[in-house]
Amino acid sequence: MNHVLAIDIGGTKLAAALVDEEGSASRSGTRPTPRTDVMAALASLIEEVTDGGPPAQAVGIGCAGPLDLATGTVSPVNMPSWRGFPVRDEVQKLTELPTVLAGDAQCFALGEHWLGAGRGSTSLLGIVVSTGIGGGLVIDGAPLLGPTGNAGHVGHMSIDVNGERCTCGGRGCVEHYASGPNLTRWALENGWSPAAGADKADARLLAEAAAAGEPVAVAAFERGGRALAGMIASTVAAVEVTTVVVGGGVSAAGKVLFEPLARALDDIAGFAFVRAVEIKQSTLGVRASLAGAANLAWQATTA
Ligand SMILES: [Zn+2]
Structure with missing residues (x-):
């Protein structure tokens, strides 16, 4: 079974899961969003979810906005330590996988369309x-x-x-x-x-x-x-x-x-x-954005 890594980044919580083509999550985890060094917390969450799990083909990230897709950077209103932060490139470097990014509300819509x-x-x-x-x-x-x-x-x-x-x-x-x-x-x-x-x-x-x-x-x-x-x-x-x-x-x-x-x-x-x-x-409630991030990654693998 093929999987993608879905990541949802918000002002209070980080969430990640390995999700198959049907939308089932085989492994998942969350972390509170720290005030500083959010990337270190995200890296440890990614390791927890992917380590020993089935290999992922791509990564989809839903992140609180505003964001700039042209540069892959985000400046979430509720995360003052990230201003113009290159989250797409950082996650791509860490996972060595094709990585796509969208806003968290866009991922909510995709998730509800896919599974909700x-x-x-x-x-x-x-x-x-x-x-x-x-x-x-x-x-x-x-x-x-x-x-x-x-x-x-x-x-x-x-x-x-x-x-x-x-x-x-x-x-x-x-x-x-x-x-x-x-x-x-x-x-x-x-x-x-x-x-x-x-x-x-x-x-x-x-x-x-x-x-x-x-x-x-x-x-x-x-x-x-x-x-x-x-x-x-x-x-x-x-x-x-x-x-x-x-x-x-x-x-x-x-x-x-x-x-x-x-x-x-x-x-x-x-x-x-x-x-x-x-x-x-x-x-889907709070799970919608994570589902949408997974769908975004799946759409990228077939694009
Ligand atoms: Zn307004």
Whole structure:
């Protein structure tokens, strides 16, 4: 059985696995992401997963962005010790294998398309709604990465051209309405407060309040769901994805997010091909990016 080495690099955790052509992981491991010398931790994780295991043919890396595919370098927002870090070349040197790189949200989309909620779909948009909003596109089965590797940044599509400034410098980005911290911020500004004894206001507590019918919490998810629906309708109109898979911590809110999202999409979308899009919740969860990194490596071996 042939294998590839899949690697998922995030601000809190490094993960790696040997994955076969069917998507089964034979060996896997994780490490907390250290503040400094991330490469040493990654090297030891790679050794743990590959040592004594079946040989790998290629390596696929999903990494938090931003990244630059032209140079194979990454500058993850939550990893200050990596700025313009040549992760692709470093891993290639270490493993002596062909190595490919993509963003972690792009790998999420690829993973859900290969083994998760988007299995069998022609073209798919994957959205990770968490501290920020990331995304990735799979078009006719292949990842759409773009010349610098930054295609699919749907969290920074504007759904209000006269809206407030976003942290990216743009205006009216969907992230400013629908990410976890922005849902919570809006709810707090509009009079919601978490129950006494709660550690701190966050999207998980807000989702619990919405599920219990607290009106401001419900309104926060209505507003966030509507922003996501606007972005989804625009994306479907542009590239005709048939399926949207939503993951990330905020997606665990379940129907308090997905019901208003579906209602808003019904209101916003016009053309039949836009209205036909299917919205699904992630089934792979935190494993999606690693699965996608494996799929990226498999696609590279057959390219
Ligand atoms: Zn933005």
